[in-house]
Amino acid sequence: MSDFSKRLSALREQKGWTKTYVAKQIGLTSMQTYANYEYGRREPDFETTKKLANLFNVSTDYLLGRTAPDEDRNTADLADDDTIFTFEGKPIPEQDLEYMKRLLRGGRK
Numbered sequence: 001m002s003d004f005s006k007r008l009s010a011l012r013e014q015k016g017w018t019k020t021y022v023a024k025q026i027g028l029t030s031m032q033t034y035a036n037y038e039y040g041r042r043e044p045d046f047e048t049t050k051k052l053a054n055l056f057n058v059s060t061d062y063l064l065g066r067t068a069p070d071e072d073r074n075t076a077d078l079a080d081d082d083t084i085f086t087f088e089g090k091p092i093p094e095q096d097l098e099y100m101k102r103l104l105r106g107g108r109k
Contacts, residue, residue: 003065005040011056012038026051 012022023034026048036042037052044052053060061067085092092100 001040009038025055
């Protein structure tokens, strides 16, 4: 059984969902097709993999065994000076950004 199959099965079981439920949610007409993903007999195409990741709220990298669950989503650290924060497509002015950082820290500098 591949990492993909194991993770897919574990995620479904954690949610308490049936194979039929998952198959319907991602638009498959046959539960057996989805079951074959869990059994490692078949692999989904890219689009189906994306649908599964969205359904289970994980990244495709996680499903493919490349990351741990806590590394799953990309996050930006406010301390990273290379990150450009925007609002409505415009860069946030430095003074506003400093104010937002203080708010997020609970008022501390």
